[in-house]
Amino acid sequence: MLCAAGELRELEGDPNLVVVDCRAALGNPLYGRERYLAGHIPGAVFADLDVDLADPPGPRGRHPLPSRERFRETLRRLGVSNRSRLVAYDDRDCMFAARFWWMVRWAGHGRVSLLDGGFAAWLASGGQPSTDPEPPREGKFELGEPLTKQVSVHDVQRGGHVLVDARTDERFRGRVEPIDHTAGHIPGATCLPFQGNVAEDGKFVRRSPRFKSLENADNVVCYCGSGVTAAHNIFAMVLAGLSEPALYPGSWSEWIEDPSRPVGRC
Structure with missing residues (x-):
């Protein structure tokens, strides 16, 4: 469930590894992408809370879940396939990365972890951030049975x-x-x-x-x-x-x- 910064470093070069930057700030929709462009874990792709992890606000709330089919397309765009091992992070406490963790499992994929301590822990471990956006890549993810529970x-x-x-x-x-x-x-x-x-x-x-x-x-x-x-x-x-x-x-x-x-x- 948790991935330590040192463990993530050992996974570098794993062709199935997909690192996902989930940094966000409630009330500031530009924050996450700006932080990503200013410096991120090398090779990480960016998932936008308001665009990728939610539908527009409305009667179902401020961050209603997208359809599973739309989220499948998001995962594919992030380069995720059914063999992928995902590690999600945000600034520090995984406040937003946990939403991604839940949604990936809702899509039927269990190989997803949170980076313990987030980007701050990775920097503290000696990580050198990259400012190069990850080039687009297409995954071949297919939905599975949800591994989560939800209520209406x-x-x-x-x-x-x-x-x-x-x-x-x-x-x-x-x-x-x-x-x-x-x-x-x-x-x-x-x-x-x-x-x-x-x-x-x-x-x-x-x-x-x-x-x-x-x-x-x-x-x-x-x-x-x-x-x-x-x-x-x-x-x-x-x-x-x-x-x-x-x-x-x-x-x-x-x-x-x-x-x-x-x-x-x-």
């Missing part, structure tokens, strides 16, 4: 799930809302901010005790603002040895599109 807004409304919110405590409580038009949370949810999944150096905490209360829980569903950092919690839970929870892709930004849906604040 209607599933959430029906209840019976253990909801885990990955946003900050302040957003969960409804005290601040810097992005969406309504503050609060889905009633009944528990707040476990994704930032708690990593140490100060941005590397994942293995077998984190923060999920102990969920060890025997059924029907766990992770959500956040738009289905991005919820994938980070899913990754961390699997890393901790829990059964993989489901993702609610639309998350809070879809939930509040219907004013009749209840809003929790505390």
Whole structure:
């Protein structure tokens, strides 16, 4: 699941290796590509959060999932084939790379890892960035059975799930809302901010005790603002040895599109 910077260095030259730069910043759609062009891991290709990993914002939320068929074409454009070993990274804590990890597995491909500590860890290990864009290459990826679970807004409304919110405590409580038009949370949810999944150096905490209360829980569903950092919690839970929870892709930004849906604040 995790790839250390030194391990990635040992994989250089592997013809099946595809390194994917997933750097992004919410509210700044140009950030990721600008960072990629300013310097990236040599040979890495760039996946744009807003263009490649989501459909345009709308009633399904700020980062609705594209169709699996459209994502298949994205993977092919990135040079991915069914034999590829993928390693995804972003700036530091894999906040955005985790979304890519989840989506690749949703497409039926299990050979995908996150670069522990991200680009910062790779630089700290002595990596020398490249400013040369990777030339286009065409993969031959075919979809497989999803290796993930997801639920719809209607599933959430029906209840019976253990909801885990990955946003900050302040957003969960409804005290601040810097992005969406309504503050609060889905009633009944528990707040476990994704930032708690990593140490100060941005590397994942293995077998984190923060999920102990969920060890025997059924029907766990992770959500956040738009289905991005919820994938980070899913990754961390699997890393901790829990059964993989489901993702609610639309998350809070879809939930509040219907004013009749209840809003929790505390």
